[in-house]
Amino acid sequence: MIRYFQEIFSGLWSLLVGMRLTARMAVAPTITTHYPFDTLEITPNFRGHIDLVINPKTARDKCIVCMMCQRACPSGCISLKGEKPEGAKKKVLTEYHLDFTKCSLCGNCVETCPVNALEYSRDYQLAGFSRHEFHFDLVDRFRQRAREQGLDPKVGDLTPPPPKPPKPAATETAPDASGSTDG
């Protein structure tokens, strides 16, 4: 009989303890962010989809069209094309397509790139009405982003760069070899 009442009272007490806690929480300040008006700061390390690195001096991309990223991609979502301008030694990137619908954000492309021509974007508000909106044309994005930075984008520019004489053999990084995996 005593245990019967004891159980009722201890049970009631445990309920009151919980209610006191939620009451304290109810008067505590809220911890949420009022999203569309107020956004959290996003970490610089955020790995979104990939983008081409803009070289701010030349307003060019760094890509050497070595196809390493395309080969490293486990999902086959990268396809790129390059052309050799007349008289130039290196290829110039003309097309870079990322099929983001298939991308699993593993980062292999960025890490295998021998010249660090790829970077992660910090786009996270990705939503669209059709899957075609996620077939990114990175060259196009490059142009837009460069303009936003006040540069005149020279991506896919097939006219050979005029200032050749100053450094004849300095940037002779071979497009095929030695991608160390340290990032």
Next chain:
Amino acid sequence: MIPRPDPSQETLVLNMGPQHPSTHGVLRVVLRLDGEYVLEAHPVIGYGHRMHELMGEVRTSSGFYANVGRMDYGGALSFGHGHVLAVEKLAGIEVPPRAEYIRVITTEMNRIASHLLWFGAFLLDLGAFTPILYSFDDREFILDLLEHVTGARLTFSYHRIGGVARDLDDKFIEGTRVFLRRMRERLDVYDKLVTGNVIFRKRAEGVGVIDKDTVLKYGATGPVARGSGLAYDIRRVEPYSVYPDLEFEIPTATEGDSFARYRVRLAEIEQCLRIVEQALDRLPDGPVQAKVPKKVKLGPGDAYQAVEAARGELDYYLVGDGSDVPYRMKIRPPSFSNLSLLGEVCQGVLLSDLVTIMGSLDLVIPEIDR
């Protein structure tokens, strides 16, 4: 054999799932009910099957690695840890100690996050709506930290064969220390709100008792085994990584009921905090990435790597044929075995208890389906 309606009996066949609030994903449980009593429970899995094992056999190890986190969205880092360890074992790659410490720190943080996710979801199954928001508050803290170091919040893709993708920075270390202090205080909130609550105790105590023998027969692991009195934790029984250097206990409970599993998980959060604290203190300097050949050749031969994921023992069985693509990759996810005992445990329980039991097993369906 899936129960079918039988007009000769006064029983009801109820399809619970694949869309049901408490099956946590696309799990379907076919029940034969007598009133509210469950006569038979028959889990049907495979709705989220993506054939990860086949992908493991056609992709290189580093290419496949991104898939690993997709299996267990709750504890992606444990899955990644197991995968890189297995590959490194078969390829004979030495990992720098700093990288191994970083792996342990992040994995344990992820384990806490996973347990917090479970905590909220379990209470949601029992009809308490508020605890999930409190635990998500803490979980957000972890995810923010992990996002800072790995770049993603859920599918981290952080490990690399022979190391990790990015070194820890001071912001992460400081943030983690803040988190350790904060989490210890928050455990008190959970105790007050949930552990002591009489309704919760009545709902969880004595419900879904799994005895030791059932655990052995079905190969259940993780908190399910430890809640039944087996101190079976791969981090201790088969130490890997730097766990032998760290001091921590394996919390167990003997009752084997849902409440025991609940207690084990909460106690594990505390132990994870201890591990993270020690690992941070001992974090050695050095590189975080070993030199690995461009093509990581596997085998020939086979290797088995067991790690303790948040839900139990996770095993990778890799068979290599000398190329950089595994010949066979078998993943043994913990929830697979943990779920398989549901049919045996759920005989004669109430429908509400079935929800409790499923919740207490901490099922993650994508890892079962793979």
Next chain:
Amino acid sequence: MVDEVRAALEAAGAERADAVDHGALGVHVDARVPAGALRKAVEVLRGWEFLIEDVVGVDAAPEMMVVYHFNHVGGGCRVRLRVLTDRESPEVPTIQDIFPGANWHEREQHDFYGVMFAGHPDLSPLILPEDAGDLRPLRKKDKRLKSLGDVLPAFAPPEAGGEDA
């Protein structure tokens, strides 16, 4: 522990049960068991406090292999049983009555490889859809198929007995 288990497995009919380097291979005991002796060997393990880990099929050229993993709850003794079976019509006895946990693992391997587990009560598709039929997704196509000896040196030509322990 390891030696006892080895002895018991050999007594139960295992062709060979070797102690292998756990650090390098992840198991302590690597045993090769003929299909006929599998159930006996598994019963031996059931007698001790072993828990079942998984059942794995490995498709290879002359014969395919079904691998069973068990672990002792105290640690220090992970056992691998390898059973070879015919590739065209693979069949091994079921162990689901000894370790009920093997039920799902066997069904899964049946899904993936078409291995018949003789005596299994219900080999309906577990993970694959019900209408999967004879899909058997993990069966290697001819191009990818390798001989067992190439993949696992221990199973290389009969004269090579060198175990990598």
Next chain:
Amino acid sequence: MSNALPPDLIRLVVSLAVVVGFAFANAAVLVLVERKVCGHIQRRPGPFEVGPHGLLQTAIDGLKLMGKQILVPDNADTKLFRLAPILSFVPPIAALIVVPFAKVLQVRDLDIGVLFILSLAAVNVLAILVAGWSSANKYSLFGAIRAVAQNVAYEIPLLLSLLVVVMWVGSFRMSDIVAAQDGFWFVFTPMGFVAFLIYFVTGLAETNRAPFDLPEAESELTAGFHTEYAGMGFGLFFLGEYTNMLLMAAIATTCFLGGWNGPWFLAVSGTGVVATLIQLCWFLVKVYGIILVMVWIRWTFPRVRFDQLLNFCWKVLIPISMANLVATAVVAKLVPLG
């Protein structure tokens, strides 16, 4: 011409309109209160976008519900399926006519007021049963069965705890009960306090509020009896539920917390406009105080299990309320009240 309509009838119609309006307004306010309280307990602001601090959220939600298509499942019993929501919200509104909001603010002062309210409140279970049965859905049926078992069981301690008050006052009439508590509320007597606690718990169960929300237990039965309802059908169930809550709180206020009486030092017992307004304020403060606690409880506790719910009723609530009733009988005999 002018006496064609008796003034009493006009009064009744007007009052009924006011009561119905009040029921709707109450539901609108309570939905918002519930979401706001829930939000703050969970450390988020709750609805925030529509109107200042989200005050108009319910209005928008109501509009949305009205705009939605009314879906009737194929196998459902269409007539019953449509009847159920109406059955759920009309009786509690009808019951409001005997609630004394102030000394003169009462539509009808029936001499069986308490019985009238309880009998109308009990129709709620019928609505749930009809809804669950006619939906032709197994989960709905489970919800309906649970609701019937639960409400039938909890009706007993509910009545027993109210009988304590009735026995004391010697009348079922609401105004008598309030009058008997002038400056002396029943909740401050030992028997009254126990009866109040029991009444509160059973009230939670009768209105299917958490932790006794088994008929709609969402983690078990997806949404229980209203799984198949969408649009305004669902909205009417909501309306009924919140009106029921109001009713339960109103009875508790009337029977235990002194009705429209203020605390003894602030009691105003006149019949003038100002006095009536003060009395109304007191009444509403008490009613919404009780409802706030109900909401607070809902967002704090897990749900009980079905057998525990019934065990709790039969093994704890009924014996205690019986004993309480007997004790009251003895005391009332020894210490006659007024």
